[in-house]
Amino acid sequence: MEGATVIFQPVLNVFLLILLFAPVVGVAVWMLTKGNPSTGSGTVMWSLRLVMLLACFMMLLRPGIPGGATQTLATDTDIVIVLDTTASIVAEDWDGDQPRLDGVRADVQSIVDEYPGARFALITFDASAEQRLPLTTDTTALMSSLEILHPEVTSQSRGSSIGIANTMLQETLAAAAESAPDRSRMVFYLGDGEQTVIAEPESFAGSAEFVDGGGVLGYGTSEGGPMRITSGKFDDPSAPSPPTGSESEGGYIEYQGAPAMSVLDDTTLQTIAGELNVPFQLRDAETAIDLPEAPTTTTSYSDSGSVGNVIELYWVFALIIVLLLGVELARATMLAAQLRGLAVRGGDA
Structure with a gap:
């Protein structure tokens, strides 16, 4: 169906985006495979980071779907x-x-x-x-x-x-x-x-x-x-x-x-x-200007065609990035609190 067709309007050339993201994704995959299977925490976090990178890549591709058309008026x-x-x-x-x-x-x-x-x-x-x-x-x-x-x-x-x-x-x-x-x-x-x-x-x-x-x-x-x-x-x-x-x-x-x-x-x-x-x-400031209608050669809305609209979907991936950044921030806060607790107990000892 035409309505389900995905349209991409990348902010940069796709090959340039791939060139920028490929090294970072490679590091994330390498860290993922290197994670400690016994704890699983490193694997989970690097999996989330990999998802964040992919979401960022998709956001920069600016995906969308056709959203109808807006008629335009042209005056010849x-x-x-x-x-x-x-x-x-x-x-x-x-x-x-x-x-x-x-x-x-x-x-x-x-x-x-x-x-x-x-x-x-x-x-x-x-x-x-x-x-x-x-x-x-x-x-x-x-x-x-x-x-x-x-x-x-x-x-x-x-x-x-x-x-x-x-x-x-x-x-x-x-x-x-x-x-x-x-x-x-x-x-x-x-x-x-x-x-x-x-x-x-x-x-x-x-x-x-x-x-x-x-x-x-x-x-x-x-x-x-x-x-x-x-x-x-x-x-x-x-x-x-x-x-x-x-x-x-x-x-x-x-x-x-x-x-x-x-x-x-x-x-x-x-x-x-x-x-x-x-x-x-x-003319005076209190009176609105009275302009004549355009001559009959003015085209109508139907004659002048239409401009297609695109419903942007990049916000979906932006939301995913925000949520994953929230997870990273929460984890960093927990680690900082744990380190502070260890420091306090070490000082008491």
């Missing part, structure tokens, strides 16, 4: 995340006085969780657009990129356009469509909509033909939030405090003697949503 979708990394992305008006980037990271994690098996790409933009991550199923790499992400250096900021990533997005989507035409494509644009250059924002309409879904997510408030000065360096709590007013101090950006405030512009974000033909959603 390419998802491109376009993220604003200007200084305003750390404006402190998320969930009270937290930086907007905290909300961005939480929402990207929700996107990753919502579309298992999808491929993700990350494009960031400030004064220029940059592809931080090509299409990949490695969501750990995506989240790690966001964790270490810092906004542009304040001293180098010369203003930015909210549409500067339009060409890179279109090229990324077009390449994905050409290499895998059977896969659908989604775009999520995350930003506050602030246009800080005089020119009109570039249009994303050229990408619309490749987009099957997604959304534009807006961050910020109409009241705005202050922005800390960013130097492009990681903070080092152990470093000495810099002089007051220095850029590396992490103070706030000022405008005409007062903290500069970054204000949400939802009108421009709605324009981008219209160009991409995806919905716009204003």
